[in-house]
Ligand SMILES: Nc1ncnc2c1ncn2[C@@H]1O[C@H](COP(=O)(O)OP(=O)(O)OP(=O)(O)O)[C@@H](O)[C@H]1O
């Protein structure tokens with residue numbers, strides 16, 4: 005292995021770039037949807053009617069205790085048997101979102117449960133409706149509490165998106181496979197995409213820290229709060 | 231006990247004028263936590279503008295009683311009528327009552343992710359649908375009243391306990407409540423901060439606010455209360471004007487309790 009053997013891989017930069025764009029798209033869309041849906045599930049699992057709570061519990065436990073590859077195969081190959089036919093990219097987005105929602109629900113629920121009951125009581129005593137109290141008062145500090153855990157989970161989703169190559173979604177690792185079989189530079193191709201994943205993950209983590217402060221919970225002082 | 235600065239003389243116990251109607255009325259109220267009978271046949275009529283101090287040993291049901299008044303807790307028997315509205319499971323009525331009744335908690339319960347100003351404007355904006363600009367003005371008015379307008383843009387975590395409790399009072403006042411409930415507002419505070427909070431409460435009393443206050447600050451009770459209530463084991467054991475209550479308690483349990491809290 006020498007530098008020239010990498011050059012074959014870099015010659016394929018347009019397909020690497022396409023793969024990168026697909027990976028970024030899969031990650032951003034499923035992250036956004038997963039966090040939003042996870043938040044709603046967390047609310048439902050804490051405050052919803054009993055049937056809904058049980059449904060969410062079952063959903064969360066199922067998707068946290070089965071392999072992602074199985075989930076994505078089921079959605080892509082299994083659902084058509086039930087009459088739902090999805091193209092690969094949609095199936096990948098659905099699988100990533102459903103999987104992340106289950107984890108996000110648990111993470112956010114933990115954050116909400118750590119919120120003192122007095123916060124909800126104060127909001128109620130001021131006349132806020134339960135939904136207002138939840139979204140305006142309970143949620144932001146809960147998010148702040150669990151944002152590091154959420155960030156890790158979102159990075160895991162970025163890395164798990166590599167498995168979408170198994171249903172021929174042309175994302176980064178799919179392109180790596182293609183390059184490898186075209187150039188016979190297996191090792192080099194995988195080293196290159198691994199480094200790209202590393203860079204993406206570091207960047208994504210930084211971005212999430214910024215997004216958290218800027219949009220999710222604000223820059224309030226973390227000291228001395230009850 | 232803290233010594234309060236002498237304030238303008240408070241109105242004496244209000245004349246009981248039947249026409250003015252009661253601000254709060256509890257009739258035969260009973261409440262259970264599972265098997266545990268926490269409130270036993272509570273009867274209490276609070277007149278408009280009246281200030282009532284509630285004391286009693288830990289676990290006697292003081293918090294539970296006042297929390298029933300704005301439905302943070304549900305009672306199972308009897309009726310509670312606040313400002314002419316009877317508390318039922320009807321959510322609309324509960325909302326109506328909560329808009330009329332302000333509450334301050336032992337641990338302040340400020341919202342940590344909002345600035346002081348945002349803590350005050352949240353309910354006016356979302357519940358009263360007030361434009362933000364008006365809400366800000368209203369909030370600054372009450373922050374000046376509790377003497378901390380300069381803290382408006384800080385976060386609760388950056389304030390002292392006494393300042394936080396005054397913010398909590400101002401936050402409740404922004405909803406223009408007719409009645410204020412206090413649940414041991416000074417018992418989580420360092421002694422040097424108790425006074426500033428009590429002074430805020432005294433000035434509220436001077437303006438004629440109807441107040442129900444769970445506290446063991448007997449100096450405050452003497453100064454502002456029209457009546458003092460002693461609770462034990464879920465019952466109102468004794469209720470009297472402060473002078474008579476302190477100088478001539480009728481019940482053994484009241485005597486024991488007073489000797490314990492006034493003793494040291
Ligand atoms: N959610 C609850 N479930 C079961 N029991 C409760 C609950 N809340 C309070 N209690 C019990 O009810 C009784 C009265 O409680 P409450 O908080 O009203 O007392 P308190 O007079 O305010 O006491 P303190 O001075 O300690 O605040 C206590 O024995 C308490 O353990």
Ligand SMILES: [Mg+2]
Nearest residue numbers: 292293294413
């Ligand atoms: Mg109490």
